[in-house]
Amino acid sequence: MHIQETFRALADPTRREILLHLSRQQMTIGEVTEKFEITRAAVKKHLNILEEGQLISVHVQGRERINRLEAQGLSAVSDWIGYFDQFWDQHLGALKNAVENSENAKRQAIKGKI
Template identity: 60%
Template sequence: MIPQSQAAFRALADPTRRDILLMLRGQEMTIAQVAENFDMTRAAVKKHLTVLSDGGLITVRPEGRERINSFNPYGMAPVLDWLSSFDAFWDDRLAALRTAIEEDRT
């Protein structure tokens, strides 16, 4: 089994899946509704949705014969945690820039 953080990054690695996430960010959609926005088969869209679901980035719930796909903001936590590990780098760089600017003014 792939660790959740790796599954989330794997899901985000594909531009089509990132586009699907952006669409689902604003509304819930069925597979057919998602497929209308792409030049690919419904089966191909379903595979992308499966990868997004496996990565924890979307949730899927049955509603009658349909499967409703929704963005799961909590699935982004492993990605955000990893990205936040670089905050200290930027804090240090910005502090050095501020010091350089202040020294240049004097």
């Protein structure tokens, strides 16, 4: 399932940082490696996982492999998380009503004392 590979790719802080770098510009493996204190092989492994999660794409340009952020890969994650927004909306709506009812009750009590 695509969403599982995407979440797997996002689970690692190094991969999330790689995505941040790629959001600013396309980079070769060497350029990505320069940003971290890990081996080129480790960076390559992270890039492979990001590609499996459909968060980046790799394009060959001469002898270079250019890594590019694929922002639409995040849409599946956004959609999945968005589903749960409805529960926050319901709870926040209930909280708003409770606060408003409490304020109204206080106003009524103050009016009753006057």
